[in-house]
Amino acid sequence: MTPLPTVCVIGAGSSGIAAAKALHERGFEFDCFDASDRVGGNWVFKNRNGMSSAYRSLHINTSRRRMEFSDFPMPAAYPDFPHHTHIAEYFDAYVDHFGFRDRITFETLVERVERRSGGGWDVTTDRCGTRSYDALIVANGHHWDPRWPEPAFPGRDSFAGVQIHSHHYTGEDPDFFRAKSVVVLGMGNSAMDIAVEASFVASDVYLAARRGAWVIPKYLLGRPMDSVPLSPRIPFAVRRRAQEAMLRVLVGDMERYGLPKPDHGFLEAHPTVSDDVLSRIAHGEIVPKPNIAELTERTVRFTDGSEMKADVVVYCTGYKVTFPFLDPGLISAPDNDLPLFRRVFHPDVGGVYFIGLLQPIGAIMPLAELQSDWVCDHLAGRYRLPPERELRADIEAERRAMFKRYVASKRHTMEVDFEDYVLGVRRERVRGERRAAGAGRALSAAPPVPA
Numbered sequence: 001m002t003p004l005p006t007v008c009v010i011g012a013g014s015s016g017i018a019a020a021k022a023l024h025e026r027g028f029e030f031d032c033f034d035a036s037d038r039v040g041g042n043w044v045f046k047n048r049n050g051m052s053s054a055y056r057s058l059h060i061n062t063s064r065r066r067m068e069f070s071d072f073p074m075p076a077a078y079p080d081f082p083h084h085t086h087i088a089e090y091f092d093a094y095v096d097h098f099g100f101r102d103r104i105t106f107e108t109l110v111e112r113v114e115r116r117s118g119g120g121w122d123v124t125t126d127r128c129g130t131r132s133y134d135a136l137i138v139a140n141g142h143h144w145d146p147r148w149p150e151p152a153f154p155g156r157d158s159f160a161g162v163q164i165h166s167h168h169y170t171g172e173d174p175d176f177f178r179a180k181s182v183v184v185l186g187m188g189n190s191a192m193d194i195a196v197e198a199s200f201v202a203s204d205v206y207l208a209a210r211r212g213a214w215v216i217p218k219y220l221l222g223r224p225m226d227s228v229p230l231s232p233r234i235p236f237a238v239r240r241r242a243q244e245a246m247l248r249v250l251v252g253d254m255e256r257y258g259l260p261k262p263d264h265g266f267l268e269a270h271p272t273v274s275d276d277v278l279s280r281i282a283h284g285e286i287v288p289k290p291n292i293a294e295l296t297e298r299t300v301r302f303t304d305g306s307e308m309k310a311d312v313v314v315y316c317t318g319y320k321v322t323f324p325f326l327d328p329g330l331i332s333a334p335d336n337d338l339p340l341f342r343r344v345f346h347p348d349v350g351g352v353y354f355i356g357l358l359q360p361i362g363a364i365m366p367l368a369e370l371q372s373d374w375v376c377d378h379l380a381g382r383y384r385l386p387p388e389r390e391l392r393a394d395i396e397a398e399r400r401a402m403f404k405r406y407v408a409s410k411r412h413t414m415e416v417d418f419e420d421y422v423l424g425v426r427r428e429r430v431r432g433e434r435r436a437a438g439a440g441r442a443l444s445a446a447p448p449v450p451a
């Protein structure tokens, strides 16, 4: 019998541990490297790898039932939207429950990965030298490399106050915002959380945005808003109309709160979820503003011409998708864009798989689990990719639909609808299993062009 390919997993965050668990259970020989001393990645507050974007008060915004792995429920005592400490404990317990901690090499940074001429990969780490593998699973996360405003706002260098990116905000220093005049830029989830937090201690909080967002509460009709998924068999337009109607009835128009009217339809941007921001705006504790136009030594001027004294500016302007260990000539994501077949398989480079590199409307973890199982099938020869033309056409069709639907932004390059993605992958796996059976189930990690 042909031996199974050897595999290297980069990262032991929630995506990497999903991959490692699947490989472990399927009997693959593999290494999983993580720069940190523990699993959990982003969910380990003040992670010693310096890559966590968690702040002290962070709670998940996808409910726990949405986020948990299918075969390892979160403890019943957890609330619907647990604190980051609970989430980190949950991922840690997952590894022990399935018994693969010894397969993870901690405190080991993958520095360089090179494709070998005959297929496979040479992986160089800071502690284990260079090792060769047939296949590579990339699970290094995509919310750790801060994207500052590009280009920087005029006057950035003359501003005398503090400028910080949300990635570096920990919420630990009680005086950081106290009695200060704070400008928070962005309408994503980081901006919501940080503006709300600042609003309890700062003298003024201005929430600046270049476009509006539909702010979705965590609960609708007494249930977590993501606990009643609508079937992907219902046309998207119908699902969207139903959800938008419910939001309009229960929350109302954003303009009523003084926020800019969204320049896009509901679900045409990554969801902004907050129970608190509208209430803090209603209390006058957060004041909406348009985009920043420029900074002076002591003030921020906004695009409507208004100018406010400012001590702190928090840029909640998102993240870059980067793979510092890969040759950018081979694989990179300029402007966060990396076309992949169903967000896993690279169309030009075989033997490399991406786990968790997607932005679901819903949680990442169960999708990372699904992807991991699928990758194991591919590695074991039980699943075969479609022919190249079909594969490229599929990627193109998916991208066309995504870019057409979503607001043009570097944050909308890998959006998927949770239920639709699951259904699409399930169907594709059935087709690929038939193709594999027809091809005699050849092991498929090594060839440079995926089969």
Ligand SMILES: Cc1cc2nc3c(=O)[nH]c(=O)nc-3n(C[C@H](O)[C@H](O)[C@H](O)COP(=O)(O)OP(=O)(O)OC[C@H]3O[C@@H](n4cnc5c(N)ncnc54)[C@H](O)[C@@H]3O)c2cc1C
Binding pocket: 010, 011, 012, 013, 014, 015, 016, 033, 034, 035, 036, 039, 040, 041, 042, 043, 049, 051, 053, 054, 055, 058, 059, 060, 061, 062, 067, 108, 109, 110, 111, 139, 140, 141, 142, 143, 144, 190, 325, 355, 356, 357, 362, 363, 364, 365
């Ligand atoms: C503030 C915040 C809140 C969020 N809330 C939610 C939420 O509620 N629900 C949700 O679904 N998603 C949420 N997300 C999205 C987030 O991406 C996922 O929750 C999750 O962290 C993804 O896991 P991951 O394993 O892909 O990446 P990460 O959690 O970033 O883990 C990556 C791991 O790879 C390791 N690594 C990276 N590079 C190397 C290297 N070169 N060598 C060795 N190890 C390496 C890191 O040490 C880390 O452990 C949130 C993101 C942020 C920033």
Ligand SMILES: NC(=O)c1ccc[n+]([C@@H]2O[C@H](COP(=O)([O-])OP(=O)(O)OC[C@H]3O[C@@H](n4cnc5c(N)ncnc54)[C@H](OP(=O)(O)O)[C@@H]3O)[C@@H](O)[C@H]2O)c1
Binding pocket: 058, 059, 060, 061, 062, 143, 148, 149, 150, 151, 166, 185, 186, 187, 188, 189, 190, 191, 193, 209, 210, 211, 269, 270, 291, 316, 317, 318, 319, 359, 407, 408, 409, 410, 411
């Ligand atoms: N509680 C939680 O669970 C929680 C908390 C925080 C973050 N998260 C998750 O973490 C991920 C990252 O969220 P995020 O909020 O940090 O980033 P994000 O979703 O990428 O949002 C970035 C925001 O900054 C704006 N922006 C970017 N560049 C700008 C510029 N130059 N000038 C003005 N505005 C600019 C974007 O506007 P455009 O839309 O116009 O590009 C957008 O509003 C998301 O998946 C999010 O759901 C979750």
